[in-house]
Amino acid sequence: PDGYTISRTQANVINALYDIYELTDLRPVEKDSLQALLELFDQASHDPAKDTFHFDAGAQAELDQHLTDLLENQQDKIDADVLKGIKGLVLPREAEIVGVYQASMMVKMPDIFMPMSMAQGLSGLGEGVQGIALRIDDAYMADKFVAKVLPQLDENWFLTTWSEQYASFFAIINQQRVMMYFVLSLIVLISAFSMMAVMFTVTIQKKKEIGVMKALGATPGQITRVFLYQGTILGFAGSLLGVLLGNLIIYFRGGVQELFRHAGFDPFSKVTGSNVLPAHMDFREQFFIALMGLILCVFASFVPAFFASRSDAAKSLRNL
Numbered sequence: 001p002d003g004y005t006i007s008r009t010q011a012n013v014i015n016a017l018y019d020i021y022e023l024t025d026l027r028p029v030e031k032d033s034l035q036a037l038l039e040l041f042d043q044a045s046h047d048p049a050k051d052t053f054h055f056d057a058g059a060q061a062e063l064d065q066h067l068t069d070l071l072e073n074q075q076d077k078i079d080a081d082v083l084k085g086i087k088g089l090v091l092p093r094e095a096e097i098v099g100v101y102q103a104s105m106m107v108k109m110p111d112i113f114m115p116m117s118m119a120q121g122l123s124g125l126g127e128g129v130q131g132i133a134l135r136i137d138d139a140y141m142a143d144k145f146v147a148k149v150l151p152q153l154d155e156n157w158f159l160t161t162w163s164e165q166y167a168s169f170f171a172i173i174n175q176q177r178v179m180m181y182f183v184l185s186l187i188v189l190i191s192a193f194s195m196m197a198v199m200f201t202v203t204i205q206k207k208k209e210i211g212v213m214k215a216l217g218a219t220p221g222q223i224t225r226v227f228l229y230q231g232t233i234l235g236f237a238g239s240l241l242g243v244l245l246g247n248l249i250i251y252f253r254g255g256v257q258e259l260f261r262h263a264g265f266d267p268f269s270k271v272t273g274s275n276v277l278p279a280h281m282d283f284r285e286q287f288f289i290a291l292m293g294l295i296l297c298v299f300a301s302f303v304p305a306f307f308a309s310r311s312d313a314a315k316s317l318r319n320l
Contacts, residue, residue, distance in 0.1 A: 231301020
């Protein structure tokens with residue numbers, strides 16, 4: 001009840017087991033039993049006066065059990081257990097490849113599409129699955145969908161949206177959208193200044209006509225409206241042609257990208273992970289940009305029209 005004590009002679013027998021434990025040809029089962037036996041022996045307390053080793057209560061039963069395991073370790077039984085484990089492994093199966101597809105690196109898709117029963121057998125899941133993918137109609141409602149569904153699931157389940165998986169990609173897209181609006185605004189502003197330069201050129205070329213109109217009694221407001229109408233027509237035509245040409249390029253973007261690819265220039269595939277640059281047509285944004293271009297063109301034509309209407313008729317007729 002108060003423990004178990006062994007003599008020095010018995011301890012020397014156990015010490016010999018350390019050398020046996022260092023051997024490399026031991027079977028894993030034998031090595032595990034030896035390790036447990038030696039760990040138990042390391043816990044014994046040594047009495048220098050009597051040169052004995054004392055174990056705690058219950059240690060004798062553990063020592064006897066480990067020694068019994070070492071004696072009963074039979075090769076046939078071990079081999080049978082190993083064979084049983086090998087049979088439990090998933091063996092390869094033959095399958096026919098019917099097609100090869102290129103997945104986008106920005107969309108979480110499986111590497112292989114196969115029947116569920118075959119996938120469960122190869123992965124050793126039985127009737128289980130590793131996960132379920134859901135597609136909802138409105139991608140912007142994904143967070144609300146998760147907040148509504150997650151409380152109804154078991155605690156072992158977790159939901160992850162596409163935007164959370166590719167948060168860095170979404171951040172890049174948002175930065176590109178900001179830069180795109182900035183660049184488009186600069187383009188429209190430069191176009192407005194170009195329109196102003198054109199209208200100044202027209203007023204200089206039409207000096208005689210302006211003088212004739214003023215000599216016939218045209219008011220400054222009427223002359224201003226003439227150039228405003230011209231600027232409005234040019235702005236409307238330019239905005240309309242720009243929208244149509246942009247939509248045409250987007251519609252045939254695959255062919256345009258293929259031409260760039262043959263020329264050795266194709267940065268879009270590396271960024272988006274797809275052969276064709278993805279595009280979403282937002283007609284409200286197109287209308288807003290076209291309207292902004294038209295308004296700026298009208299304002300740009302107003303400045304030269306104002307100076308033309310204030311010109312001196314006599315000097316205009318002398319072409320000064």
